[in-house]
Amino acid sequence: MAIAKAEMPAWMRRPGILAAVDAIIFLHYGMMWVATAACLAMVIGRRAFGVVEGCPVLSSASSLFLYSLTVGVLLYPVAIMLVGFRGMRPLSNSRDSKDTKVPLKPRQIAWKMLKDPVMAGALVLMAFIMLVPAGDFVVDRSLLKGSHKAGVGSVLRDVGLLGACAANCFVIVPTTLLRQWRMR
Secondary structure, eight states: OOOOOOOOOGGGGSHHHHHHHHHHHHHHHHHHHHHHHHHHHHHHHHHHHOSOTTOHHHHHHHHHHHHHHHHHHHHHHHHHHHHHHHHOOOOOTTSOTTOOOOOOOHHHHHHHHHTSHHHHHHHHHHHHHTHHHHHHHHHHTOOSTTOSHHHHHHHHHHHHHHHHHHHIIIIIHHHHHHHHHHTO
8 A cells, every 4th residue: 555645735836836935934044044143243242342331243243133033933933834845745656556665773763863964963052052051050150259150151151152053053054955945
C-alpha cells in the first residue's frame, strides 16, 4: 500500500501567490537577521563606548533591534506556516509501491542531525544562551561594593549574547535562507 504525501494547495501554485509567499518568508528571515546583527552592534558598542547615556550608536542599534525584532516576531506564525506549505511537493507516480528502504537507527538519525549546519549552529547558540542567565546571576549576587563580580557577570552576559547572535547571524539564518532559496 502506497502512502500518499501531502500536496501543496492549488491556490499556492499560481506564480503571483508564490512570489508573495516568498516575499513574506524572506522578509521574516531578513528581519530576524537584522535583529541579530543589531544585537551584535549593541553589545560591541556597549563594550566599546561603555554605558553612555545618549550615545547615538547604541540608541540607533537598540531602535533597529526592537523594530526588526517586532516585525520578525509578527511575521513568524505566517512565515512558518508558509514555509511548511512551500515544502510540500506535488504527488508523483514515480515511487514504486514496493519501496524497500531500511529504516535508520536512532544513532544514524542523531549523527545525520549533528552534521546539519543549522542544527550545529542551534547547539552552539544554546550553549552561548546559557551564559546570559549565568552572567545575570553573578551580577545579582555581587553585593559587595569593591567586588569584581559585577564586571565578570556582565562579561559573561555579553559573551553569551555575542556568541548566540553570531551563530544566528552567520550560520543559522544564512543556511536556512539558502535552503529556502533552493527549494523554489
